[in-house]
Amino acid sequence: MGAAEAVLGELGGLAVETQPQKVKRRSRDFYWYSPILKRQLDQVTAEAVVTPKDEAEVIRVLAACHRHRVPLTPRGGGTGNYGQAMPLQGGIVLDLSEMTAIKSIGHGRVRVEAGRKLAELDAETIRNSRQELRLHPSTHKTGTIGGYVAGGSSGVGSITWGLLRDRGNILTTRVVTMEAEPRVLELRGADIQKVNHAYGTNGIITELEVPLAPAYRWAELLLAFPDLMTAARFGDALAREDAILKKLVSVIAAPVAHDWLFPERVAQDEAVVVVMVADVALDALHDLLRSWPGRIAHQGFLDALGGAEMPLFEYTWNHTTLHALKHDRTVTYLQTLFPPPHHLGKVAEMAAAFGDEVPMHLEFVRYAGQIACFGLQLVRYTSDERLLAIIDHHERNGCPIFNPHAYTLEGGGMKKVDQVQLAFKREADPLGLLNPGKMVGWDHPAYDESQDRRFLYSGG
């Protein structure tokens, strides 16, 4: 009998899946966005998926895995893009998507179990008190709040509230450790950074408290511009309008906007800016637009969408790549920081260097009190060598890449795996059973991260 089977034998009463096809399907995410990860991870699968319905069951699973030395990899909605929740060393996948209870809704905050889907969380807090999450990824419908914190970094709302890493965007994380007798820790303040964007390598997040923003009536607009840099400059100008309450400012180059996203709404030579603003800001937005050569290709309200209609934000952030892949399976993408205050200059430089080989896609955000933009550029992929050369060119020209073609924390490069991080891993997962293979610094203590790299997260 294998070790995983021994674990399952102790989990009587828990929901367990062992049918290989079903287990394999739930052992993966959107890693196939990357041709490199597709090759590397295509065969990855767990031996079983366990779906706890509450924290007590999570503790049982962790204790059993610890006893039998079985790797455990937590999973939310499976909407990651670089294998965050893929069980490299097999073992068991812990599917948290049935832990969905909302524990409390306060004025400006909600406490909720980790497996609650983001859209379903928003629906409930809106119904309760017209409040909603500050931030969510483009996978609003299927992503979970715990998965977003463990594997995400920013998204819709970041133009107002910054990134998930920013102090105050997560209030509490409740974490279960991988030990003989698992402990439950409540992390607050700086301690939250230990498990924020750690892929579940150092504890299982079972519950979170996050701040809520007021839920306004959001207008969504598709604005068409004659060229990329005009669109980018408009996006930057809009981002700087402090009194226009925004949730989204995305810039997408021609011909992608027409060819793969909005064929009926924009022409092939038009670049677009996708915008979400509160209804009270519409006059101000129109006023701003008057002095720019942009036209309104579409304007509507999120709450007026028909059941089958997709909100515009589902064409932005990581979903831009998803829509592109539906048309062309060879396309992939980058994740780039265009550092402020010279981000527009760098965008122009990179656009000139690569043209239509790397169609530009920008997401404007607040970045440490400044306006900046991330690039989620598409790449017309030809070979690994060329892809790596493109990445290298960006890095050497002052545009750090958070590599979405690597499945380790260090390879992705958003999070600095420092001594605080490693110390917490020793405390919360001394045997290294949680999501093994994702933290290089754990497996190879001599691994030295370059000191001059720019990280989004550090250990706290």
Added chain:
Amino acid sequence: MGAAEAVLGELGGLAVETQPQKVKRRSRDFYWYSPILKRQLDQVTAEAVVTPKDEAEVIRVLAACHRHRVPLTPRGGGTGNYGQAMPLQGGIVLDLSEMTAIKSIGHGRVRVEAGRKLAELDAETIRNSRQELRLHPSTHKTGTIGGYVAGGSSGVGSITWGLLRDRGNILTTRVVTMEAEPRVLELRGADIQKVNHAYGTNGIITELEVPLAPAYRWAELLLAFPDLMTAARFGDALAREDAILKKLVSVIAAPVAHDWLFPERVAQDEAVVVVMVADVALDALHDLLRSWPGRIAHQGFLDALGGAEMPLFEYTWNHTTLHALKHDRTVTYLQTLFPPPHHLGKVAEMAAAFGDEVPMHLEFVRYAGQIACFGLQLVRYTSDERLLAIIDHHERNGCPIFNPHAYTLEGGGMKKVDQVQLAFKREADPLGLLNPGKMVGWDHPAYDESQDRRFLYSGG
């Protein structure tokens, strides 16, 4: 019979005050903050004060004044600091403080008559739907919403929402013109800038629609630091924390913080940062503070203040000067922009240049998408010549002054009186009867404003 008397003769049924002492008291504001304005304006008074109770009465007053060519100067709470509402050419003061009706409260917006006091407006929108104004001056209790828009520029809340000039911070202004048959105009979008910060020189604002923000439970903190520049750098760092929802970040130098503001809470050599953050952000603020040599001299919540206790924000913005003046009648102040991104360097430069002669007082704000700070420095006044030399030194060193020792729009320098502005004045007040003497460009068409000056407002 004088012209003003003729006007009053036509205003049967309206509230009119003609007793000279009472009229004089209601013909002034806090102009005596400035020793220069005190000398220039001390004798200014109207002949009568008329207090309309609705827009129909405003129209009657304007028509009568137009008929008899009598100057009319509108007034809210009289909390301006540079004679904005003082009737330089006598005539009639139009006191709008009895026009206080709230017309409607929506999700994210309120429509209200111009004379409503800010604190009383907030109290009602909080009671109605836990919403409040985005911005208010330190004169929250006594200032009116119309007066704030006509004569103010920024305040508590500007660290999140920018300035009153920013597109979206005012949704609609309803304005009555000074004509034989006064018209009522509803200004929206860019047109709002015509009457925003125009001192009532080009129409009487009777009603406004402004956006509302959610009313959180605000924590107020008094943080003490060993020196000015540490306090200023901490203020800047806090201002850049995008996920900490803030309403106030004020920096006040030693020994002012102890001598004139918080004698029991801080030492004489301590500089302070006065902070307001939402309750959900307190953990994050404490987390940030851990890496700074600052101590919490006081922490409380606004909603827990006793009846006699003053909120900390009443020691900030223009109220810092007010408290200083209670201790030393010779003190006056400046209004300075320390332009981003080198604002901290400029603060250090000016602090070194003037030391305790110009005790530093900074208010951090969002300024066109960047973090910046305004200086409302105190000045230990000795002579007009020295005051003007201090102003000149700031201007020549890249720190524009919005001169609070001048009573004209142009002298104050926040607003550019451009052709759009003058054209609207010709339309709304063709005889130049509204608050005469405040718009130099009207009285002296040849007056040419320097092109390289930095303005907060232009005509739209």
